[in-house]
Amino acid sequence: MRWTRLAAGAAAALGAVAAYDVTQTRHAILRNFPVAGHLRFVLEKVGPELRQYIVTSNDEERPFSRDQRRWVYASSKGENQYFGFGTDNDVENAEGWTVIKHRTFAGPGAATARHAEEGEPLPMAKVLGAARGRRLAHRPASVVNISGMSFGSLSANAVTALNEGAKRAGCLQNTGEGALSPYHRQGGDLVFQIGTAYFGCRDEAGRFDLARLRDLVASAPVRAIEIKLSQGAKPGLGGMLPAAKVTPEIAEIRGIPVGVDCASPSRHTAFGDVDSMLDFVELVAAETGLPVGIKSAVGDLTFWDDLVSRMEGLRGSGGRGVDFVNVDGGEGGTGAAPLVFSDSVAYPFRLGFSQVYRRFAQAGLTDDVVFIGGGKLGLTENAVVGFALGLDGVQVGREAMLALGCIQAQRCHTDECPTGVATQSAWLQRGLEPQTKAARVAAYVVALRRDLLKVSEAIGVTHPALIGPDDIDLAEGVRSSASLREVYGYEPGWGELGPALREELLSTGG
Numbered sequence: 001m002r003w004t005r006l007a008a009g010a011a012a013a014l015g016a017v018a019a020y021d022v023t024q025t026r027h028a029i030l031r032n033f034p035v036a037g038h039l040r041f042v043l044e045k046v047g048p049e050l051r052q053y054i055v056t057s058n059d060e061e062r063p064f065s066r067d068q069r070r071w072v073y074a075s076s077k078g079e080n081q082y083f084g085f086g087t088d089n090d091v092e093n094a095e096g097w098t099v100i101k102h103r104t105f106a107g108p109g110a111a112t113a114r115h116a117e118e119g120e121p122l123p124m125a126k127v128l129g130a131a132r133g134r135r136l137a138h139r140p141a142s143v144v145n146i147s148g149m150s151f152g153s154l155s156a157n158a159v160t161a162l163n164e165g166a167k168r169a170g171c172l173q174n175t176g177e178g179a180l181s182p183y184h185r186q187g188g189d190l191v192f193q194i195g196t197a198y199f200g201c202r203d204e205a206g207r208f209d210l211a212r213l214r215d216l217v218a219s220a221p222v223r224a225i226e227i228k229l230s231q232g233a234k235p236g237l238g239g240m241l242p243a244a245k246v247t248p249e250i251a252e253i254r255g256i257p258v259g260v261d262c263a264s265p266s267r268h269t270a271f272g273d274v275d276s277m278l279d280f281v282e283l284v285a286a287e288t289g290l291p292v293g294i295k296s297a298v299g300d301l302t303f304w305d306d307l308v309s310r311m312e313g314l315r316g317s318g319g320r321g322v323d324f325v326n327v328d329g330g331e332g333g334t335g336a337a338p339l340v341f342s343d344s345v346a347y348p349f350r351l352g353f354s355q356v357y358r359r360f361a362q363a364g365l366t367d368d369v370v371f372i373g374g375g376k377l378g379l380t381e382n383a384v385v386g387f388a389l390g391l392d393g394v395q396v397g398r399e400a401m402l403a404l405g406c407i408q409a410q411r412c413h414t415d416e417c418p419t420g421v422a423t424q425s426a427w428l429q430r431g432l433e434p435q436t437k438a439a440r441v442a443a444y445v446v447a448l449r450r451d452l453l454k455v456s457e458a459i460g461v462t463h464p465a466l467i468g469p470d471d472i473d474l475a476e477g478v479r480s481s482a483s484l485r486e487v488y489g490y491e492p493g494w495g496e497l498g499p500a501l502r503e504e505l506l507s508t509g510g
Helices: 002-023 028-032 038-051 066-077 156-169 210-218 248-254 274-288 302-313 339-344 349-362 380-389 398-404 434-459 484-488 499-507
Strands: 095-100 144-146 190-194 222-228 292-296 324-328 370-374 393-396 472-476 480-483
Touching (some): 002 028, 066 398, 095 380, 156 434, 222 274, 324 349, 349 370, 349 380, 380 393, 380 484, 393 398, 480 484
Parallel strands (some): 292 324, 324 370, 370 393
Antiparallel strands (some): 095 472, 472 480
16 A cells, blocks of 8 residues: 555656646756656766766767857856866867967957956947948947758747847847748848758749849848858758658748758859859849858869959959858758768868968958858857957857757757757657747857957957957967967968958947
8 A cells, every 4th residue: 555655656746747847948858858858967967977987078079079068058048157177178188279378468448357248249340241332231240140050950949049049149140041931030130041942032943033032131130141152061062951851831931842852952053153153242232232242161262262363353443242251161060961071071160261361361352351150160269269360250050059958969860859959840849948048049149259258358359350360379289389370371460450440449449
């Protein structure tokens, strides 16, 4: 009798826990896997002790180490982001170890006291579209913005949370190539991405339709247009949305068949070379009034040589040119790609971007173009290196997914994402409550901007755009080090704002 009562009590307790789990909104894992989901948090709690003896270290996992994920999780939840007892990285033997060189004395206008506000704004140093007089040119309010992740690849709840989070953080959300869905319309400002399949701006035959583009961007808070040439995780391949994710809703938004693999072409049909691409850029800019730029991974450098050559020849004449360049590193993420493309196609960000920037710098065009980067740049150290090499802003993709609750399960291509981020399963995405996760996305973006300000302050400048290639060294263990300028062959003035932009930034307080 006593055992029966105990069993009944245990069943009732488990039932109460399960009822709480499926109704709470804080943890997607618990909403989708009541009771059993608590095991993950128990293992996470005792993980450091277990890993000391039998599993991996805090810095061995890829693509994001446990320390990196912990920092994003803590930032998004407003928890303690500090780490105790010093670094656990193998500084003595690491190759290419990033060393940020703090200054003893601050430069002009640099803060010397603690920042008054955690949410201090951090706009870009350049005005997007100003160099070519775009009618709707504007200064992005944040140097950290959300990268292109399509509805379809991500769930409706995830896209909703990202857009609401962008609104709260005052940053931009890139739609990704999968068109502008209802879930992008939560009030956050957008960058509309035109991919090779022209989703959202295509006719019945799949060709680019300018009228549809014009109507679409007029119906939403689109602040810029990005022409996607390629992305870091699958350059030269085109996007892939597996059949399992192509629901009737997605098929209607994209204009494709239901339940069939959606493979975007590897290249554009609206243009076929740099010359016709620039014609396309100017056509879109003239029709919409918006700044227009390109997103690309870096492979064959002759494309960049040709682009810079054509822009250089028309400099100062109001001629053709892109308003921004978004360089995606080969280490970038994706929902689905063949292994060889993820591992071996395209340069990693630092090498690829430095090659692209070099060409614009040699032509004297760096102040006329806004440089954006992606590929694990949502981690402060990587972002700082990007700014030192000449970036004006960073885009965060997988880091924003981690803020949503992603646990790096690496099931994005299966439609079985356990946290409801990268799936179209109604059951799994139910666990992702948009309002709760929107707050986390916003908190993460604000935290990254705050850390960028803190590092800028340590270097003695007022804004990350003022960090230069001499402010960062890459160390080879404890044997030697070289500045970014030496490593990437930057000439004096490269990686830095021109005098007029620098003076403008300093005059506005950084």
